[in-house]
Amino acid sequence: MPLRLYNTLSNTLEDFIPIHSDEVKMYTCGPTVYHYVHIGNFRTFIFQDILRRYLVYKGYRITHAMNITDVEDKIISNARAQGLSISDYTRKYEDAFFEDMNALRIQRPEIMPRATEHIDEMLDLVSSLQEKGHTYEREGSTYFRISSFDQYGRLSGVQVDEESTFGQVDEDEYSKENPRDFVLWKGHRDEEESWDSPFGEGRPGWHLECSAMSMKYLGETFDIHCGGVDLVFPHHENEIAQSEGATGKPFVNYWVHGAHLIVEGQKMSKSLGNFYTLRDLLDKGYNPLALRLLLSSVHYRKQLNFTFDGVSQAQSAIQRGNDFLLRMGEVTEDGPASAVVERIVEKASAGFEAAMDDDLNTSAALASVFELVREINTLFDSQNLNSGDRDSVLGFFKKANTVFDVFNLEKEALEDQEILELIEERNKARGNKDFKRSDEIRDMLQKKGIVLEDGKEGTRWKRRI
């Protein structure tokens, strides 16, 4: 079955058919590195990660590019205020971004270009646009004239006539022919860092980098472009205008946008005091994978209300999956998989793929995983499982986890000597009815995050996530 994706360009669900049958080229708008990336940004990056991983799951080779915006108004003013160069200022946040991505198990895109390293490509693009009559110059800056591109507004549905403009227009935009015209190259001001160019000394407009870098690495027409909904207008609309204006070819076939995150029912903002970075959650003791699951488990086109209770709930759900994997590790009897187990695995697998194929219905996909957990647990309790069953179940789990990547499939140091010795000592104490000593050991391990489970088959231990 083909993957179906909601394409903002057509406002409908479409079968996903890449330009090359076995290969997907995709571009996602990356972070502006002027601050630590917040959990709302990560909601978008995680949805993109799920998409990319599911494409790989479907067997596609993937080339994924994500830009790093390291030149932009806030960066320039913050860097100046701290007396740093742009690169010294941004590098810290860029490094932090990569750390956070690792913690959240967001796969690193194949190509992560920095805007400041692609000024030449951006200038080439402006030159092409100039040759084709899409630009004009005012007060040292070069603008894109949207009236020269008749498809303008096709993605967002925004009307180009001036009367439909609502709200205020920036003062320094008064000189534009149309308030919706956007800057390609900003003329030099004050002591800002700047670059020489055929359009005068200056720096690139924000929209320019994504067009220049995506086409450089993915071609003039490529498969998927993602971002948060807020980018539909004007950013992505402008990207289309710049790219198609310059090449005369379709820029992107599928535009896929993720809904925003709100916090405790309100828009996340610093003034409301509900603005969180991953670091804030780690400081409060939450596991990054719990955030990953929470952010993955709501459909990407539905607004997600972040709460701390939600993170805890996700953490418990991961624990349930990990506990299940521990139990599967205890299956010892050799033998071929039974028909019952095979049926359960097939059902789960079909359910998982049908859900993901349906515009990445992650909630339903996870339901398939947990339904299997319950059914196999029941069989496990009746002692009916052998190694074939286990391998079949784990095979499914492993595959599903290539997409979600929240469960612990590593056989972690179960032979951890110190812990095993303590458990043995405790069981001896229990045998001698020395419950004071046995409880002491139990409490001590508990404090280290290790939970003991006394059951029929003896004592099992696990680490809490």
Next chain:
RNA sequence: GGCGGCGUACCCAAGUGGCUAAGGGAGAGGUCUGCAAAACCUUUAUGCAGCGGUUCGAAUCCGCUCGCCGCCUCCA
């Protein structure tokens, strides 16, 4: 002013015309245990914001009402 989304159990959340309304969390009961905890199982919506309509049949389609949120301006 324009455009759009959402409202399903105590919480999160699938389901968008027809079998018993997924799944997770929490609570309750049970199994296990020295006691616990943990784990596992069972269980919890005659009901899908409200009111009307279409239909043999609606959470699902249509209309109105109420409530929440977003975009149109830098923004994931």
